[in-house]
Structure formats: C-alpha cells, structure tokens
Amino acid sequence: MARRRKGRDISGWLVVDKPAGITSTAVVNKVRWAMDAKKAGHAGTLDPEATGVLAVALGEATKTVPYITDALKAYTFTVRLGQATNTDDADGEVIATSDLRPDETEIKAALGAFVGDIMQVPPQFSAVKVDGERAYKKARDGEEMALAARPLWVEELVLVDRPDADHIVLEMTCGKGGYVRSIARDLGDALGCKAHVKSLRRIWSGPFQATDGVTLEQVDALAKTPDLDAHLQPLEVGLSDLPEVRCLAESVAKLRNGNPASVIATDVEFGEEVWASFEGKAIAVGTYRGGELQPSRVFVV
The missing domain is CATH 2.30.130.10 (PUA domain)
Incomplete structure (x- = not known):
C-alpha cells in the first residue's frame, strides 16, 4: 500500500527571488516545508550561484510547469573578458587567457550572431546526459566530452553596460533550454578574447517577475503562517500563454x-x-x- 504524503493540499505558485549559493532543489524543499505542502516542483533550474526568479509550483500547479518551462525568460549577466574557465563561469579553473579587449562597437556587432534560431553546445559542467550519466559528473573526473549542439531561440541579446575593460553586462531574452554560460563562452571565442560568466540573474520567467518574488529570509520568517500563503499566486497564472x-x-x-x-x-x-x-x-x-x-x-x- 502506497504511503500517503504528509502536508496540505495547497495549490498555486510561489515566486522566490533565489539567492546565490543554494541549489534550485534546496529552494523547492524549503518552500515545501514552509508551506507544509504535499507536492512541490519548479519551472526551470538556476545554477547554484545564479540569482533571481525561481517559480515554485505547489500541488495542482505542478501540472502547469511545462507551460512556464516553455515560456520566454530574461536574464541579465556579467561577462568577464580575457579568461575562459572549464565550467564557463567564475567557479571554474581558468584554462585560457587573452590580453585582447574588444571595444563596444565590436561587441555589439558580434552579438547579432547569437540572436534568432541558434545552435548551442552545452557547457562541459552541465546536467546533460552522456551515456546515461550527467556531463558534470564526467567532467569532474577529468573526462572531456564532445557534447552535441542543441537548438535555442534567442529573442534578444543586448549590451547594457561596460563597467570596465574586463567586464560587460548583457541582457538576454530566450526560450527554454538555453545556457547563458555557453553564450558567454562562445561570444568570447567569436571576439577572440575568451570569456566566462561572472554573475547571472533571471529577471523574469513567463508571467513571473523577480520584483514579485519573496526572499528565502521571508520564506523562513513567514513559514507555516497565513502571511506566506498570501504571497501564493493562483495556478491559473501558469496557463497565461x-x-x-x-x-x-x-x-x-x-x-x-x-x-x-x-x-x-x-x-x-x-x-x-x-x-x-x-x-x-x-x-x-x-x-x-x-x-x-x-x-x-x-x-x-
């Protein structure tokens, strides 16, 4: 006989403004506990060091997750020029460097190749499965893989800031399955200067905005109270497309x-x-x- 799940039959969406340093799964587990919910899931993983919109579905809203996963999403991210890393982000080891620093005109001209229907090779450290095993596990063991390119729709990719010679800030709107780390890596290669993602924030995902998100501190402080329930958005929001x-x-x-x-x-x-x-x-x-x-x-x- 199947064991009954403990918790409330509560349905809806809780938008969390995820902080850096925690996995998406850990956020979902925290929300499930705080809401005393029987069932929870999320629409679109964020890397542990990434911040921003993590839409957590509770109860019957989990049935609408595919529609949020398929929706457009927007990211703002800082790219470090002059260094490539083995993870394509700041957590990895530097594997190549360059003294070349393209100017803003060159950067803007290069961005056009990354807009529209593009093919993108996932990072070596990613959750893509290779021979039944996650790529990041093989990468940790020092294995280098020839990962297949995957299609991605990029609606927009723009340069929004150049704080110094070593850094640029980009904003991208794209479809599902995109790796921002791959965009930074491939842009660095296209410019001949090497690059990786230094920081990443998802500012919206489908109908959900980071500005509407609750922090993990709020989730903790309001846990198992009606005040946290008040932040719940109806499951119908997940069907808005x-x-x-x-x-x-x-x-x-x-x-x-x-x-x-x-x-x-x-x-x-x-x-x-x-x-x-x-x-x-x-x-x-x-x-x-x-x-x-x-x-x-x-x-x-």
Whole structure:
C-alpha cells in the first residue's frame, strides 16, 4: 500500500527571488516545508550561484510547469573578458587567457550572431546526459566530452553596460533550454578574447517577475503562517500563454473525469491547445475540437 504524503493540499505558485549559493532543489524543499505542502516542483533550474526568479509550483500547479518551462525568460549577466574557465563561469579553473579587449562597437556587432534560431553546445559542467550519466559528473573526473549542439531561440541579446575593460553586462531574452554560460563562452571565442560568466540573474520567467518574488529570509520568517500563503499566486497564472475557454456547469465533472465536454470559445482554432475555466478556476487543459474540449490534464482543487 502506497504511503500517503504528509502536508496540505495547497495549490498555486510561489515566486522566490533565489539567492546565490543554494541549489534550485534546496529552494523547492524549503518552500515545501514552509508551506507544509504535499507536492512541490519548479519551472526551470538556476545554477547554484545564479540569482533571481525561481517559480515554485505547489500541488495542482505542478501540472502547469511545462507551460512556464516553455515560456520566454530574461536574464541579465556579467561577462568577464580575457579568461575562459572549464565550467564557463567564475567557479571554474581558468584554462585560457587573452590580453585582447574588444571595444563596444565590436561587441555589439558580434552579438547579432547569437540572436534568432541558434545552435548551442552545452557547457562541459552541465546536467546533460552522456551515456546515461550527467556531463558534470564526467567532467569532474577529468573526462572531456564532445557534447552535441542543441537548438535555442534567442529573442534578444543586448549590451547594457561596460563597467570596465574586463567586464560587460548583457541582457538576454530566450526560450527554454538555453545556457547563458555557453553564450558567454562562445561570444568570447567569436571576439577572440575568451570569456566566462561572472554573475547571472533571471529577471523574469513567463508571467513571473523577480520584483514579485519573496526572499528565502521571508520564506523562513513567514513559514507555516497565513502571511506566506498570501504571497501564493493562483495556478491559473501558469496557463497565461494558453487561450482560455469557458466550460458549462454540466461540463465540469466530465472534464475532471477525463472525458470530452462542451466549452464556450472565441478566437480559438480547431486542434489548438487551450485551458478551460469555470467561474475563473482552471478545470482542464486539452485540445479544442469545435465546441468540445478533449482534456489532457485535469485539475482537482
């Protein structure tokens, strides 16, 4: 007999402004404890030294995680010119150096090659699986791997500051699966000066903004109180990139049981993925088929 999970049946999103020095998994575990929640997960890992938006899904909101993972995200990051490291960030060992320092005109000209549909090779120290094992584990053992390039959509990549000759600050908006460390590494190679990421912050992810995030200190201070619950955003926020259709009262039970049911829709195409609401609450996600919804995920809250 399966063991019942302890905790509350609480659903929604808690946006945490993650500090440096902690893993994304540790943040999720802290939130699960503080909210006394049965179930929690996150939408998009941040490296331990990265800061900013970590959207933590609780309860039924975990079913909407893929839609946040697929959404556009924005980062601001500082690049150290003149040094390449084995991790492509400041935590690694310096493996190459250069005295060359490109000017702002050269940097801006080089950024164009990193916008649009690009192919990107993940860092050696990454969670990509190689022969069933994480790349970072092989890299720690001194193994060098020929990692396959992966597609990435980069909406925008701009130079926002040049505090000194050794550092530039960039802002990037991109799709899922991107490695900011790879952008810095490849930009350094393109400019002939070598480079790595010195600091990284995710400023927004889909509908979630860093400015709306709670700190880990707040999570600790407000743990297991209604004041922390007040920071919870509804699970429906995680569906904001999907068209919404409304379902009739008699359709609610059918959809929650996984059966097709009538919905009311405007400006929705046949075969489009949508979410159905009743009195503003999410009932299901599924495929719209001419007046009916064929559910693929259902919500019970």
